[in-house]
Structures are given as C-alpha cells and as structure tokens.
Amino acid sequence: MIENKVCPKCRSKEIGQGKQIGHGKMLPVNNTFMSLGSNIVADICTECGYILEMRVEKPHKFK
Numbered sequence: 104m105i106e107n108k109v110c111p112k113c114r115s116k117e118i119g120q121g122k123q124i125g126h127g128k129m130l131p132v133n134n135t136f137m138s139l140g141s142n143i144v145a146d147i148c149t150e151c152g153y154i155l156e157m158r159v160e161k162p163h164k165f166k
C-alpha cells in the first residue's frame with residue numbers, strides 16, 4: 104500500500120501497485136531494441152480499479 108494516496112473516483116485509500124510487462128513495455132520512440140525498454144508501473148485503486156498514476160520504471164532510458 105502506498106501512503107497518502109486517495110482514489111479521486113471513490114475516495115478509497117486502498118491503493119495497490121501494478122506492473123505491466125510483456126506487450127505493455129514502453130520503449131523510447133527512437134529505440135527499436137526491446138531489451139532497452141522499461142516496464143510500466145501503475146498505482147491502482149483496489150476498490151474501483153482506477154489507475155491513479157502510470158510511469159516507467161527506468162525513466163532515464165528515455166532521455
């Protein structure tokens with residue numbers, strides 16, 4: 104559980120973390136090598152399923 108996060112849809116504080124792998128990988132647009140992509144992690148409301156935030160695990164790869 105992540106502290107201080109509240110779902111804007113249902114006001115639940117039960118926020119979990121999800122991870123997109125495989126086809127959910129985000130790649131830099133100028134990079135065609137799959138291995139250099141980064142997984143996407145998301146903060147998800149475990150009550151209603153709303154995704155509060157999505158981000159890549161390794162943002163420096165997109166510089």
Ligand SMILES: [Zn+2]
Nearest residue numbers: 110113148151
């Ligand atoms: Zn919610």
